[in-house]
Amino acid sequence: MRTVDQKLRDRRRRHILTAAISCFIRDGFHRASMQEICKEAGMSPGNLYRYFDSKEAIIEAIAEDERKENATYYAKLFRAKNFLKSLGKMLGASLKKASDPNYERIALEVAAEASRNPKVAAMFAQNEAETKASLVLALRDAAARGEIDGQLDFEAVATILIAVADGAIGRMSLDPALRTTALMPTMKIMITRFLRPPDGP
Amino acid sequence: MRTVDQKLRDRRRRHILTAAISCFIRDGFHRASMQEICKEAGMSPGNLYRYFDSKEAIIEAIAEDERKENATYYAKLFRAKNFLKSLGKMLGASLKKASDPNYERIALEVAAEASRNPKVAAMFAQNEAETKASLVLALRDAAARGEIDGQLDFEAVATILIAVADGAIGRMSLDPALRTTALMPTMKIMITRFLRPPDGP
Structure with missing residues (x-):
């Protein structure tokens, strides 16, 4: 089970990074907010913050x-x-x-x-x-x-x-x-x- | 007189560009405002806008x-x-x-x-x-x-x-x-x- 968990975690991590990159491309790194990245990734802040806290x-x-x-x-x-x-x-x-x-x-x-x-x-x-x-x-x-x-x-x-x-x-x-x-x-x-x-x- | 005027204009133009560059370095091009550039150059908007309108x-x-x-x-x-x-x-x-x-x-x-x-x-x-x-x-x-x-x-x-x-x-x-x-x-x-x-x- 450990490996399956890790694979899921890796996939979610990549999903968040891809969403964040879309936000950075659209609005610039400085202006993109964590809120916006959550929205783009379709994840709740509670969930996303378990992967990245900033x-x-x-x-x-x-x-x-x-x-x-x-x-x-x-x-x-x-x-x-x-x-x-x-x-x-x-x-x-x-x-x-x-x-x-x-x-x-x-x-x-x-x-x-x-x-x-x-x-x-x-x-x-x-x-x-x-x-x-x-x-x-x-x-x-x-x-x-x-x-x-x-x-x-x-x-x-x-x-x-x-x-x-x-x-x-x-x-x-x-x-x-x-x-x-x-x-x-x-x-x-x-x-x-x-x-x-x-x-x- | 024409040449003196031109020299003065060129000097003011350089002065404004230098002030603008200071603002861009400090705050980024996107965030710097014309108001801020006027302040940095020590010029009124009326005066600065005679040189650059944006x-x-x-x-x-x-x-x-x-x-x-x-x-x-x-x-x-x-x-x-x-x-x-x-x-x-x-x-x-x-x-x-x-x-x-x-x-x-x-x-x-x-x-x-x-x-x-x-x-x-x-x-x-x-x-x-x-x-x-x-x-x-x-x-x-x-x-x-x-x-x-x-x-x-x-x-x-x-x-x-x-x-x-x-x-x-x-x-x-x-x-x-x-x-x-x-x-x-x-x-x-x-x-x-x-x-x-x-x-x-």
Whole structure:
């Protein structure tokens, strides 16, 4: 019975997060109220508050889900047979996911809130630091195997790679006609030329 | 007398924009009121409304100033003797400017507002399109002179270069310890390796 309970809890949790995201997209994170999120989720406050006791707790859960998803991506990068190819795929997957306009809206809302709310800022700064640390480890590992240029400053490389993915997402909101698929071949050229060993293939 | 009047007008215009930006940073673009902007600028509504008749007109002026500044940068890029070096400098200047946390706050506020307000979105989409078009022209020109790889998809290259600059700005808000100067050497390596002709120096 324990597992069934847990599955139900997980499903309800996802249902609440989806409802909350709809509210944030419609009204902005700052203006959306817990009352509204209850209404959107079709749940009583008494029931919803058993899952999340504040909007911050909801945002925290969204950040945590993002962290877990990133960790899954980086695990794949570590197991990769061809680092540069896998890095290109990872970037492609992240751009494809971000081509949903709602993703961009939520990212902006969270970023704007983080710039006003130190607690939210700290959560996302931690995600950023973990993402960068994982990427630096994967880069060092690839350099040790001779797959990428070992002379590069990997902290700076990781920052630039995250920047290009994140910045490309921003471009899509400014240019709705832009397709991620159109960017990918050039993005892969950039990654390969930038990172491959100077005397490599 | 005409010139003196114009200078006074320009100075007042800048004064109002600075006051408005302070309000937007403090309260967010959406929540800041024209009344508050008048108070911040120390001007009567009657006086301020002679310059800007709405918050949208103020945002429009901010977008226009950004457009003019971009145009100045691109003019320099066109006159450049060494394209890749100039592109690196331009990126450095844009990152340095963006290392001011207030710049990031305003950029986020504007982006969040654009995602709710089609008029604001259209203004910034136009700036984005003009920036990209100027960069594509400069890239084509450099390729014609043999300074960069002519086989690249210049639309995609321009999008990626804008993305990396914009994305790097986002990183600074998530990691206050990050210094633009620490990124620049690696950023220049990326630009050079990505763009130089395959058989070039």
